[in-house]
Amino acid sequence: MRKPPDSGLVARIGEDPEAFEAFYREHVQAVLRYATRRTRDPHAAADLVTEVFLAAISAAGGYRPQLGTPIAWLHGIARNVAASQERRAARIWAAEGRIAGHRLLDGDDIARLEERIDAERASRQLLERIALLPRGLREVLELVAVDGLSVSEAAKALGTSTVAARVRLHRARKALQQPGANPDSSPSPSSLVEA
Structure with a gap:
C-alpha cells in the first residue's frame, strides 16, 4: 500500500x-x-x-x-x-x-x-506490442499497468476524466487479448495488465 x-x-x-x-x-x-x-x-x-x-x-x-x-x-x-x-x-x-x-x-x-x-528488456518487449495500440489507449495502459498509477491518477496525468481513462484501459486490455499477439515473444499481456 x-x-x-x-x-x-x-x-x-x-x-x-x-x-x-x-x-x-x-x-x-x-x-x-x-x-x-x-x-x-x-x-x-x-x-x-x-x-x-x-x-x-x-x-x-x-x-x-x-x-x-x-x-x-x-x-x-x-x-x-x-x-x-x-x-x-x-x-x-x-x-x-x-x-x-x-x-x-x-x-x-x-x-x-x-x-x-x-x-527492463521484458517491459520494452511488451511496450513494443503495446505501441501498436492507438495513443490514448496506450498511454493509459502504460500509466496503470506499467507505472502502477491508479486509474484516477493516470487520468489526471493525461488530463482526462476518470471515466474516459477507465474506458480506454478496458479497450486497451481487450485489444491486447485479441488473437494475433505472439505470447512467446514477450510476457503474457494479460498477466502484466490485470488490475
Whole structure:
C-alpha cells in the first residue's frame, strides 16, 4: 500500500534542498523505470531522469494536490519531458542526419544503466506490442499497468476524466487479448495488465 503523499514536500522542492532530496529519493526509481523502458541508451536514460527532476523543481510551485498525487504529477512531467525530447531529437535528426553528443558518464554509471536497461528488456518487449495500440489507449495502459498509477491518477496525468481513462484501459486490455499477439515473444499481456 502506498503511503499518503506529502503535498507540502512537493511545494518545497524548488527552495529546500532537503525537501528535494527526500522527494528525489522517494521517486527516482519510478522515474528511472520510466526512462529505461523508453530507451536502450544509458546516456539518454540518464538525461531523461535529470530533465524530469529539473522540470519538477521548476514546476513545484504550481503543484496542486487536488489535481493528483505527487507520483501522478511526476509521471505527467516525465511524459511531457519525454515527448519534448522526442520532438527535439526528431528536429536534430532531420537537420543533422543523426544525433551527436552525449553527456559524459563514467564507466560505473554506464554499467549500472546498461544493467537496468537489460532488466527492463521484458517491459520494452511488451511496450513494443503495446505501441501498436492507438495513443490514448496506450498511454493509459502504460500509466496503470506499467507505472502502477491508479486509474484516477493516470487520468489526471493525461488530463482526462476518470471515466474516459477507465474506458480506454478496458479497450486497451481487450485489444491486447485479441488473437494475433505472439505470447512467446514477450510476457503474457494479460498477466502484466490485470488490475
